[in-house]
Each structure stands twice: as C-alpha cells, then as structure tokens.
Amino acid sequence: MFTPLRFLSLSLLLLWMISMNSLAHQALPYCHLIKAEQGNTLTFEISVPANTHWYLLSWHTPFDAWFSNFLTLTDLNSHQSLQYQGALAKRGEPTDEDYLLLPAGESLSVSLDLAQAFAIRPGRYQAALRPLRLYRDLNDKAQSTSLECPTLEVNLP
Amino acid sequence: MSKLFKLSTLAIASTLLSQSALAEGIAAKLQMSQDSFSSDQDVMVTLTLTNEANVPVKMLKWFTAADGVEESLFKVSADGQERPYLGAHYKRPAPSHKDYIKLKSGESISYQVELSSLYDMSATANYEISYDVSSMQLFAPNPGQAKKLARLGVEGIHSAPASFYLEGREFKGGNNKGKPGTGDGGGTTPDGISFTGRCSNSQQSDILAGLAAAKTMSADANQHLATASSNSQRYSTWFGAYSSSRWNTVSNNFSKIDSALNNEPLTFDCSCKKQYYAYVYPTQPYKIYMCNAFWSAPTSGTDSKGGTIIHETSHFNVVAGTDDIVYGQSGAKSLAISDPSQAIQNADSHEYFAENTPNLN
Ligand SMILES: [Zn+2]
Numbered sequence: 097m098f099t100p101l102r103f104l105s106l107s108l109l110l111l112w113m114i115s116m117n118s119l120a121h122q123a124l125p126y127c128h129l130i131k132a133e134q135g136n137t138l139t140f141e142i143s144v145p146a147n148t149h150w151y152l153l154s155w156h157t158p159f160d161a162w163f164s165n166f167l168t169l170t171d172l173n174s175h176q177s178l179q180y181q182g183a184l185a186k187r188g189e190p191t192d193e194d195y196l197l198l199p200a201g202e203s204l205s206v207s208l209d210l211a212q213a214f215a216i217r218p219g220r221y222q223a224a225l226r227p228l229r230l231y232r233d234l235n236d237k238a239q240s241t242s243l244e245c246p247t248l249e250v251n252l253p
Numbered sequence: 254m255s256k257l258f259k260l261s262t263l264a265i266a267s268t269l270l271s272q273s274a275l276a277e278g279i280a281a282k283l284q285m286s287q288d289s290f291s292s293d294q295d296v297m298v299t300l301t302l303t304n305e306a307n308v309p310v311k312m313l314k315w316f317t318a319a320d321g322v323e324e325s326l327f328k329v330s331a332d333g334q335e336r337p338y339l340g341a342h343y344k345r346p347a348p349s350h351k352d353y354i355k356l357k358s359g360e361s362i363s364y365q366v367e368l369s370s371l372y373d374m375s376a377t378a379n380y381e382i383s384y385d386v387s388s389m390q391l392f393a394p395n396p397g398q399a400k401k402l403a404r405l406g407v408e409g410i411h412s413a414p415a416s417f418y419l420e421g422r423e424f425k426g427g428n429n430k431g432k433p434g435t436g437d438g439g440g441t442t443p444d445g446i447s448f449t450g451r452c453s454n455s456q457q458s459d460i461l462a463g464l465a466a467a468k469t470m471s472a473d474a475n476q477h478l479a480t481a482s483s484n485s486q487r488y489s490t491w492f493g494a495y496s497s498s499r500w501n502t503v504s505n506n507f508s509k510i511d512s513a514l515n516n517e518p519l520t521f522d523c524s525c526k527k528q529y530y531a532y533v534y535p536t537q538p539y540k541i542y543m544c545n546a547f548w549s550a551p552t553s554g555t556d557s558k559g560g561t562i563i564h565e566t567s568h569f570n571v572v573a574g575t576d577d578i579v580y581g582q583s584g585a586k587s588l589a590i591s592d593p594s595q596a597i598q599n600a601d602s603h604e605y606f607a608e609n610t611p612n613l614n
Contacts, residue, residue, distance in 0.1 A: 156577075163532060165576055184568050184577050185532035186561055186600070188546055 123148050125198055125230065127245035129223055132207070136216050136252050138223060140245075141205040144198045151195040151231040155187065158206045158225070159196060162213045169210065172220045172249065182213035192234055216252050223248045278306025279356070281384040281412035289418040293458030296368040296419065300326075300384055302410070304356035311353040315345070316386045316409075318364040319354060322371055328385040329368070331378035331419075340371045340451060370453035370523070375440045377421040384412040422457060445517075450524030450542070459548060459558065460521045464514065466552050466559025467566070470607040471511040478504040487613035491585060491606040493593025502597050503606075506573035510563060510603070513539060513572050530561045538569040554610045555582065564604035575600040 127142040140158035144150060152159070156166045162182030169178045198204060210216055228243040279302055286297035300318055304310050315324055325338035356362060368374065368382065387409035422442065441447045446464065448457055477487060483495045492503055513519075517539045525532070525544035532542050541562065551557045567575040578599040579588045585605050589596045596602045 155580075163529070179536065179570070181534065181536045183532045183534050183542075184600070185527070185544075186530040186564050186577070186604075187528070187580060188530070188556065189581060191528075 124241065124243055125150055127225075127228060127243060129225065129245065129248040131248065131250045134253075136210040136214075138208045138210060138248070138250070139205055140208060140225070141203055142198060142228075143203040144200055146201040148232075149200045150198040151234055152198055153190060153229045153231070154194055154196045155190060156226050157228055158208055161206070161208055166226045167208070167210075167213075168224045169214055169216070170222045170224070171217075172222055178214045178216065178221075180213060181215065195231065195234055198230075210252070218251075218253050220249065220251050223250060278304055278308075278310055279312065279410050280305050281410045283382060283384055283412050283415040285382075285415050285417045287417065289420075290369075290454070291420050292422040293454055295370075295453050295455045296374060296417070297365055298327075298368055298382065298415065299363055299365050300412075301361050301363040302356065303361040304358055307358050309355055309357050311355050313348055314352050314354050315343075315348070317354065317362070318366050319362075322366055324386075326366075326384060326386055327368070327372070327382050329372040329374075329380060329382045331374070331376050331380050333381075336373045336380075338372055367453050370451040370456070373440065374419055374454070375421045377419065379416060379418050381414045381416045383414040384410065386410050422454070441518075445519070447518065447520040448523065449520060449540075450522035452521065452523035456523050456543070456548065460543065462552050463547075463550075463558025463562050464519070466557065467562035467607075468511070468514050470553070470559050470563055470609075471507060471514055473609070474507045474607045475504075475511050478507055481614070485614065487606065487609060489589065490613055491589055491602045492596050493589040496593070499593055499597050503603075506567060506575070506597075506603060507607075509572045510566050510607075513566050513569070514562070530556070531565050533565045533568050535568045535570045535574065538571050539566070541565045553608065555605070555608055557608060560604040560608040563607045564600045567600050567603045573603065574598075575603060577601065 123145040125142050125144045127140070130139045130141060131137075132139055142152070154160055156164045158166065160166060163185040165180045165182070165184060170176070171178065196204070224247040225245045228245065230241045230243055231237055232239060282301045282303070284299045284301070286299070287294075290296050302312070302317060314320055316326060318326060322340055323343045325340070325342070327338075329336040329338075354362070374380070422440070442461075446461070448460070452460065477485070478500070481488065483497075483500070485495075488500065488503070489495065492499060520540040522540060522542045525542045527544045528546060529544040530546040530550065531544055533540065547558060547561055550561060553559045567573040575598055578595050579585055580601055582601075582605055585596070585599060585602045588599060589602065
C-alpha cells in the first residue's frame with residue numbers, strides 16, 4: 097500500500113543515498129598551516145583521504161613560493177596586511193607539469209620562510225591562503241573544486 | 254644567456270681553422286660565425302680543442318665551455334682595448350674525477366659560445382678575441398705532468414686571435430658602460446635602459462622592440478581612456494561595468510604606466526631560465542626579469558613582448574600596484590563580469606586592455 101509516510105521514507109532514503117554518493121565523490125583533501133617551533137617559518141600541509149587522488153594547480157599556492165602572492169599576513173593589532181615583497185610571475189596556460197599529484201592517503205608539505213617575502217615586526221598575525229584549485233582528472237580540467245584552508249593565528253618574532 | 258651547443262667530436266682537426274697554439278699537446282682554435290655583426294646579432298664563435306700529443310690528455314671541463322661559460326675563457330679587445338668579462342666566476346670545490354674530460358690522441362672537441370652576453374660589446378669596433386686559459390688546474394692532477402708543465406713554462410692554453418667587426422649598441426657614455434665586476438653584465442642605452450644578467454645582442458634587441466611596442470600600447474590605452482565614451486566595449490570587456498571611480502583608477506594606472514615606460518630608468522635582466530614570461534618584485538622598481546616564454550612571444554598582440562612589459566610595469570607599487578588575480582584572456586574576461594573592482598587590480602586585465610587584440614572600440 098502506498099501511503100504518504102512510506103513515500104516520505106522512500107524519498108528520505110533516496111536523498112540519503114544521493115548525499116552519501118556525493119560525499120564520497122567529494123572526499124576532499126585537508127589543508128592547513130602550522131607554525132614551526134622557531135623563527136618566521138610556517139609549514140603548509142595538505143593531506144589526501146585514502147581511496148582517491150587529486151591534482152593541485154601549484155600556481156598561487158605554497159608550492160609556488162615566492163613567485164605569486166598566495167598568502168596574506170594581517171597584523172591583528174593594526175588590522176593592516178603586510179606588503180608582499182616576493183616576486184609576481186606572468187605565465188602562459190598551465191601545462192600538466194604545473195599540476196601537482198596528491199596521491200591517495202598521503203600528505204605533502206612545504207616549509208615557508210616568511211622573512212623572504214615580508215618585512216615582519218614581532219606581533220600577532222593572521223595567515224590566510226588563497227583558495228586551492230583541485231582537479232580529479234587532468235583530462236577533464238573543466239571539473240575543478242575550490243578548497244579553502246583554515247586561517248592560522250600566530251605570534252611571529 | 255650563454256648559448257652553447259656541443260657540436261661534435263671530430264677525429265682530426267679541421268684544416269678550415271687557421272689559428273692554433275700548442276700547450277702540452279692541446280691546440281685551441283677559434284672560428285667566428287661571421288666577419289661582421291650588427292647590434293642585434295648574437296656573436297657566435299666556435300672553440301675547437303685538439304689533442305695533438307700522442308698520448309691521451311685530461312682537461313678540466315670548467316675551462317672548456319663544456320657546461321657553458323662559467324669562467325672568463327677569452328681575452329677580448331675592441332680597437333686594441335681590453336673588454337671586461339661580464340659573466341659569472343664560480344667559486345667551486347676542488348675538482349673531482351668527473352670534472353675532467355679526456356681527449357684521445359688526435360681527438361678534437363668543439364663548442365659554440367655566444368660572446369655578446371659574456372663580454373662588453375657595446376662599442377662599434379674591430380674586435381679581437383683569443384682563447385686564453387691560464388690555470389695550473391687545467392690539466393688533470395698528475396705530479397709528473399705538473400712538474401713537466403712548470404719546467405716548460407706552460408701555464409695553460411692560448412689560441413691565436415680571431416677578429417671581427419661589430420656595430421655596437423653604443424651605450425651611454427661612449428665605449429664602455431658595462432658594469433664590470435658586478436658579475437651582472439650589461440650596459441645602459443642613451444634612453445636610460447639598462448641590461449643585466451647576460452643579455453645577448455639579440456635579447457637586447459628583442460627587449461627594445463618589446464619596449465617600443467609597450468610604449469605604443471600605453472599611449473593608445475591613455476588615448477582611449479581620455480576620449481572614449483563610458484560605454485566603451487574595450488573598457489567593459491577587460492574592466493567590467495562602467496563606474497566613474499573605476500574608470501578613473503584605470504586611467505590613472507595607465508598614465509603612470511606610460512610615464513614609467515618613458516621616463517624611468519628601466520632595467521631588464523636576462524638571467525631567468527624559468528618557463529614564465531617574466532617576473533618582477535613589486536617593491537623593486539623598475540627591474541623586470543625576462544624568462545623563457547618572453548623570447549618566443551610576438552612583439553605585439555595577445556601575450557606579446559610589449560604586453561608583458563605593460564603587465565610587469567603595472568605590478569610595481571609605485572606604478573599601479575596590480576596583482577595576478579586571474580591569468581589568461583578567458584580568466585580576465587570572467588573577472589571583469591564577476592568582480593570589476595578586482596579586475597582593475599589585475600595585471601593581465603591591464604595587459605589585455607593595452608594589447609587590444611582582437612581590436613575593440
Ligand atoms: Zn603578473
């Protein structure tokens with residue numbers, strides 16, 4: 097017998113199945129910044145869930161230090177962001193080599209010496225990265241996902 | 254950039270090469286690619302080293318141009334006056350086994366070297382060049398050989414000179430306005446344009462052609478912004494919907510770009526080997542680092558040499574302080590639609606507006 101209740105539960109089941117499917121499809125990497133023990137060094141780390149690999153366009157990410165302005169450092173006292181003193185590069189279209197393979201279940205990290213790109217005075221700062229652009233398949237670059245890494249508040253010497 | 258091509262290993266010395274000099278059995282010969290060169294031509298010389306001894310000889314690669322020119326290997330003079338070497342001197346650890354090349358008896362090895370990036374060739378003159386390496390390290394360490402060389406007074410390898418005429422780019426102040434000793438290379442043109450980082454003759458002329466195109470583009474951009482109506486398709490394509498304050502910002506940016514290109518002491522550096530077009534440090538006007546993609550770009554039009562110079566100039570904080578928010582024509586067009594306030598801060602948007610290809614009104 098077809099009751100409204102049964103229809104509702106079927107619909108909910110269907111919705112649940114769709115959402116599970118899309119969640120599995122979107123098992124996104126996790127990215128974050130970590131303050132190193134000493135000095136003005138941050139470590140950027142991106143960790144990929146098991147079962148699925150991703151590609152990251154390395155431009156405008158910590159893997160591109162310091163040829164683009166991918167990090168904003170804001171002085172939490174004055175609310176002013178520090179002037180970027182690194183390089184800005186003009187490039188053509190990215191080639192496959194510009195996409196970094198993020199293997200399933202692995203983590204990649206890179207260390208960022210902030211003193212190479214900012215004149216830092218001692219203080220408390222917020223570090224914010226540009227959103228990352230992730231791809232599942234280099235043959236289908238129209239399908240891409242933007243990933244925001246959480247900001248980090250740090251005391252810099 | 255030092256242009257170097259390992260040519261070939263020949264079994265016998267070619268008789269076409271007239272000059273030779275002998276030291277411990279190694280003869281050095283030079284042959285110019287041409288007798289005379291114009292200011293936009295690279296100056297190619299072929300260096301041939303031949304083992305004329307009847308035993309194999311090992312030579313230190315550093316002094317042979319095998320890995321590019323990383324030492325002053327040549328003595329160069331212009332109308333009798335010695336020209337400084339502008340390239341790098343490498344500080345190195347003691348040579349190891351793999352730093353030597355072995356020439357069998359009768360064997361020759363040839364290298365092509367581009368000279369205008371390595372020596373100050375700004376003056377119009379008759380040039381004379383010789384291979385001139387005086388280093389006791391030149392030959393493989395071998396106590397017997399070192400003693401023998403000392404006894405014979407042999408200090409290295411010297412070729413007889415080769416000569417050529419060169420029409421120089423006549424940098425400011427006459428003969429020699431290179432910067433010897435900085436390891437930087439270059440000179441300053443009468444317009445105040447400087448070159449560093451081993452720009453060869455052809456690279457200097459590519460840059461000057463790109464700069465001329467950039468000046469034409471910036472003048473045209475200024476003209477458009479001063480005279481076009483607010484429904485300019487050219488403006489809206491690259492900077493989005495009209496607002497008088499954004500239009501003023503863009504106008505101001507282009508008048509500063511135009512002024513920088515025409516009035517400021519620009520420096521172009523040729524040492525970058527990356528696959529970029531170019532890069533700058535926004536806090537360090539007015540130095541632009543040209544990279545690989547620049548050399549193959551057209552002079553004007555989309556992603557051209559001229560447009561690249563506009564793009565890079567716009568980055569300097571004292572000019573327009575732009576950033577690279579998106580790249581490429583499609584990215585810049587989308588940004589104009591989605592976020593005009595970002596578009597007016599994007600370097601490529603300025604470049605494409607200036608290049609105006611395809612032409613919009
Ligand atoms: Zn740029």
